[in-house]
Amino acid sequence: MFHTSRTWYTVAPGDTLPSVRLHGRKGPGDAVDALAFFKPYRRAILIGVPGAFTPGCSKASEPLRHRTHLPSYIKAYDELKRKGVEKVVCVTVNDAFVAQAWADQLGAGDKVILLADPKAELVKSLGLSFDASGACPLGGIRSKRFAMVLEHGKVIKLNVEPDATGLTCSLADNVMKDL
Numbered sequence: 001m002f003h004t005s006r007t008w009y010t011v012a013p014g015d016t017l018p019s020v021r022l023h024g025r026k027g028p029g030d031a032v033d034a035l036a037f038f039k040p041y042r043r044a045i046l047i048g049v050p051g052a053f054t055p056g057c058s059k060a061s062e063p064l065r066h067r068t069h070l071p072s073y074i075k076a077y078d079e080l081k082r083k084g085v086e087k088v089v090c091v092t093v094n095d096a097f098v099a100q101a102w103a104d105q106l107g108a109g110d111k112v113i114l115l116a117d118p119k120a121e122l123v124k125s126l127g128l129s130f131d132a133s134g135a136c137p138l139g140g141i142r143s144k145r146f147a148m149v150l151e152h153g154k155v156i157k158l159n160v161e162p163d164a165t166g167l168t169c170s171l172a173d174n175v176m177k178d179l
Helices: 034-038 069-075 077-082 096-106 121-126 172-176
Strands: 021-024 027-033 044-049 087-092 113-116 129-131 141-143 146-151 154-160
Touching (some): 021 096, 027 034, 034 087, 044 069, 069 077, 069 087, 069 172, 077 172, 087 096, 121 129, 121 141, 146 172
Antiparallel strands (some): 021 027, 021 113, 129 141, 146 154
């Protein structure tokens, strides 16, 4: 299920990622440019989550492990590699230290690289942000839950949850069907 209407968000298949600064494992001093980071990879997956440690993003207990966002990619890592995926990256609108603590807690290791988008610059530039300051306990600007397949920094496939936070089209099993 692909939602590519530009009325919903800005980015669509065929677009190139913007040059936006993201932060890696070592904190703010470990910054990378999003486009430069993905450009060398023939095939990569970028997933976006509303927030680290949130239940839909990270609940790892069985039987839900395969139905939650980030754990579904950790679990599917070997199959993704067999299908030609060279890098799996998760971006979260949190600071780099929270992102790293979350990666450590889930045992992401080198299977899924966590990058922080603390000012939501990437997700805003892609049109994949939403305001969670109302009834949602996350507060402020957050990332819609999405998964995109990239080739050398260009969006090839894009799955965005219709309600911004659900767990359907952006799970690893659904993305693998399109590889």
